[in-house]
Each structure stands twice: as structure tokens, then as C-alpha cells.
Amino acid sequence: MSTFAKKHPLPHTLTGFTVVDFPASQRLQMVTLDEATVAAFAQSVADWSVQGIEYKPFLRFEVADRLDKITGYTLGKCLNDIVRDRATGAFLLNYQGDPGVEDGEARTEFEVKLSTAISHIIGLSNHDAMYGQYYARFTVRNVDDSDSYLRKAHRRMELHNDGTYVNERTDYVLMQKLKEENMQGGNSLLLHVDDWADRDTFIQHPLAKENIVWGAPKSKNVDIKVEHPVFFEEDADGNPMMLYIDQFAEPSNKAQGKYLFDMGESLEADPNYLSVPMPVGSMLVIHNHVWLHGRDKFVSHPGLCRELLRQRGHFTD
Known part of the structure; x- marks a missing residue:
């Protein structure tokens, strides 16, 4: 039994899935749907196309309820407890067995349905302007000429929070691997705010609560700019919540620039991050304001190709 499961006992036994600690950290929980659950879910949503959804x-929400019902409504309680508890706040979800669909676009449709179920068990996904849907699909290749680090294969994508440049609240981020070819490296990187060694130094800085302007490159399809501090609010216990990304901050003066530079240097040098490999079909779901995430660089290969799916949204009660 995981450390989390001992802390958050359910009224009855988990049905159709297991939960264990990630080997390198008791914060990150590993949730695995069993073969019977996956088969039952695939059958229950087979009549709905992704276009219909x-x-x-x-x-x-109906897709989410079908999955939760199959588990006797234990999955929803468990996932919400994990992602909303600051001590954990993240899970890596995998599944066993074969959903009974052919590889290719049919398999991708199943993966979209599964990620939709998970995201709508814990909240409501926001519109993703980059892709024009409640989710985004994008591909990382060996060569890229885009205007942000999202698709840059040969460099580390620095630790950050999502949703810095939009008006919608972004409580959670879901990242799912749809497919990959000729890929080595590229692990997901995670750092919990409370494990950041220099956290209190930056919280106590005079600029910690000062508004900073945040924008986005053209590929994001978001024309507005927003203002908010890096430490934009506290949780119910008074602990800091973050909203930071190095690429899209637009400091108004030298002091803000220095503060952001030093913060980025500190985050990237911190040894307390997790390096998380993700098999195809798996998804990583994090509380966006207590975890920073990034991606390690890939080993160069002419045929490198990784397709990812992203959903970002807010909690619902």
C-alpha cells in the first residue's frame, strides 16, 4: 500500500486499480488501471467519437462518470485526494491490457477519451487556444523552427508552471504520451515547491508579491497580456502557490529582471527534482501551483518523433 493510501483510507477497497509510491518519491503516486477496468471503459465509450466529445x-463528464462508475466510484475520490493534497499533488497513471482497438488513430482516439475521463473526474479542462479544443496535441521532432521551447528536442525545457499568460485559472495540468519513435531521453521533470531549497528566499523577497506582465508567442494564439505575481496566492494553510515560467515573463525593470533570472537559476540548479519516464499511453497529472514541471532533452535522431496530448483546467466541486 502506498504512503498516500495509508493517509487517505477509502470507505471501501479500491476497485479496478492500484496505487503505489513512485520509487524516488512518496509525493508522486503511481496509479494503474487493471485490464478489466480498461476493457469495460473502452466498451462503455465505444459509441462516441472524439469529434462528438x-x-x-x-x-x-459522462465519459468521466462511466470510468468512475466502473471502479465503484473509488477512482474519483482517490485521484481527487491525491491531486488536491499538497503533500502529494501529482500522479502518474498507466493502464494494463489492450483496449481492443487497432493501433494508429483509433488507438489515439481511445487515449483522448481516457485522458478526458481523468481530467473531468478532477475538474474541467479549459479551452486550449494553441490547438483550438479543450485539449492540445503536438509533436516533438528532431528539427524544429517554432517560437517556444515546447517542441525543442535538444535542450532541457526549464521548470515552470502552466497558465501564466491566460485569464482562466489553471489548477491542474495533464500530460499524456500518445506515441513515440526513435526516442531516447526526454523524461518529464518535476519539482515540488516545498522541496525547492531556495523557496523561502524568493518568497521573502520584496518582489514576491509584485505584479509582473506575462505574454505569449504567436503560436499560442493568445493576444492578451496578464499581470500577476509569481507567488500569486496561498493555500488554506498559508502555503505559497506559484505561477511562473521563464519564457513568457516580461519584466518592467532591472529589479524584476534580476529577480526572475535568479529564480530561474535557482530552480534549474536545485537537486530535488524528479526525472519521470513515461510509457506510451501513460499520463502525468499535477497540481499546477505546487509542482513545477519541465522536460529533459532528447538524444538526437533523424527519425525522432513524440506526440503528446495536454489538458489544463480548474478544479470543480
């Missing part, structure tokens, strides 16, 4: 937003 895109066109009818209420179907996203």
Missing part, C-alpha cells in the same frame, strides 16, 4: 461538452 469535442462538439458536446457534457459528454466529457
